[in-house]
Amino acid sequence: MDSKLAAAAEWLRGKLPHPPLVGVILGSGLGDFADGVDERVTIAYGDIPGFPASAVVGHSGTLVAGTVRGVPTVVLSGRVHYYEGHPMPAVVFPARVLGLLGCRTVIVTNAAGGIDKSFRSGNLMLLDDHINGFGTNPLMGANDEDLGPRFPDMSDAYRKDLRMLALAVAKRQHVPLRHGVYLGVHGPSYETPAEIRAFRTWGAHAVGMSTVPEVIALNQMGVGVLGISCITNMAAGVLKQKLDHKEVLETTQRVKGDFVRLLTALVQALGTGRSGATEDAFRPVAHPAGRAKARGKKAKRT
Numbered sequence: 001m002d003s004k005l006a007a008a009a010e011w012l013r014g015k016l017p018h019p020p021l022v023g024v025i026l027g028s029g030l031g032d033f034a035d036g037v038d039e040r041v042t043i044a045y046g047d048i049p050g051f052p053a054s055a056v057v058g059h060s061g062t063l064v065a066g067t068v069r070g071v072p073t074v075v076l077s078g079r080v081h082y083y084e085g086h087p088m089p090a091v092v093f094p095a096r097v098l099g100l101l102g103c104r105t106v107i108v109t110n111a112a113g114g115i116d117k118s119f120r121s122g123n124l125m126l127l128d129d130h131i132n133g134f135g136t137n138p139l140m141g142a143n144d145e146d147l148g149p150r151f152p153d154m155s156d157a158y159r160k161d162l163r164m165l166a167l168a169v170a171k172r173q174h175v176p177l178r179h180g181v182y183l184g185v186h187g188p189s190y191e192t193p194a195e196i197r198a199f200r201t202w203g204a205h206a207v208g209m210s211t212v213p214e215v216i217a218l219n220q221m222g223v224g225v226l227g228i229s230c231i232t233n234m235a236a237g238v239l240k241q242k243l244d245h246k247e248v249l250e251t252t253q254r255v256k257g258d259f260v261r262l263l264t265a266l267v268q269a270l271g272t273g274r275s276g277a278t279e280d281a282f283r284p285v286a287h288p289a290g291r292a293k294a295r296g297k298k299a300k301r302t
Contacts, residue, residue, distance in 0.1 A: 001146040004050035005093065009100035011049050016065045016101070017041055018072035021271050023098035023223075024263065025076045027110035027210060029252030030230060033260050034077040039066040045078075045094075052080045052090040063094075068264055071271025074098060081210055083188035088138040092217035096147065099221040105162065105270050106218055107226045107263065111252060112208035113190070113235035115200050116180060121234065122255045124262065126166055126179040127158050127227030130212050131204055133185040138213040139220060148220035157219050162226045162270075169269050175262045180205025182229055184212030193237025207235055226266070230255060 013019075017039050026033060045051045045061045053061055064075040076094050080086050098106050114123070143150040163179070170177035183199050185191065187209035191199070199207060206229050218225050232251040252259070 001144060002089075005096055005100060008048055008050045008093075008097050012043075012063070012065075012097065012101060015041060015043060016074065018065075018067065020065065020072045020074040020098070020101050020103050021105075022068070022071055022073045022267050023076070023095075023101075023103035023106040024073060024267065025079055025095065025098075025106065025108045025214060027079065027208075027230070029111060029232070029249040030109055030256070030259060031077045032256045033263050034062070034064040034075045036260060036264060037064050037066040037068055037073065037075060041065045050093065051097075052086055052093055069268035069271070071267050073267055073271075074101060074103065079210060079214070081188075082134060082186045082213065083209060088136060088140065088213060091213050092138045095214040095217050096221065099218060099223045103223060105224040105226065106214075107228065107266060107270075108211050108214055108218075109228045109230070109259075109263075110182075110208045110211045111232045112182060112206040112229040113196075113233055114206055114231040114238065115183070115196055115235050116205040117238060119178065119205070119231050119234065121231060121251050123178050123231040124170075124175065124255070124259065125182075125206055125229040125231055126163055126170075126177050127182045127211075127229060128163065128179050129157060129181050130215065130227070131181060131183040131199075131202060132212050132216070133183050133199075133207075134212060135186065138217050147217075148222065152216075152220040154216065154219055157215055157225060158227050159224050162224055165269055166226055166228075166266060169265045170262055173261050173265050175258045177228075177262070178205075178231075182211060182227065183207045185209060191236050196235045196237050199235075206231060228259075228262075230259060 043063045045053045061078045082091050181204050183204035215225050230252055
């Protein structure tokens, strides 16, 4: 195993109050969730051996460990991005450390632009699947068999049972939760209107500059993944307005109540082995009617 990964995980084991069951990766402007962690231990990324540091506004760059509703949890408040110039192994380094620490499930969150024209700024979207638009893959190069297989299966990258649990928890918490396909690109420029039109034909509902590499790495390690996007703005060309990172941060602050409530309830449900999940949490979930009717036509994606 990579010696830097092993060293970071071993160093952290001596600092954490409990062996974690659940990991959470927080995207741009979504760091408020970390403030609700009990028995909190906060460690700057720069203090962890081998850990890359993030320099993006809206990412605090700290690891927060403790409990959430009694569930041992590790939160990565902020992430590093490929567009910052980090190589792919560094981009997925923090996520891999969560897996090595023993997290059975990791909730990956992000800020995203809405491609689906029915979306609105402030919607939360459960990730059904993703499209890798990075032009590369974090598993390139020699494979480390200690981390997982050379050719990991990605047919259930965001596990169906976990997605159904998330929908049931959102319903109980009265948090509206859309769902769809996330397209990850490396940025840092926002996409052009022509690119967004193309992405829509591919079946993408939202676009962002993260998440996909981490999810690939976690799947290789056999860690269950849930993904949630905060639709912070509509993508280029959907509305007649310019795109600005300031809007991303403003929107995440506006929806932080729903977001924190949903994540807290999700961690509790995951940590207690689906306790409190309604029976319909594990039944097939139908897509909204508009999507079903659109088969074979120019779809109104939901």
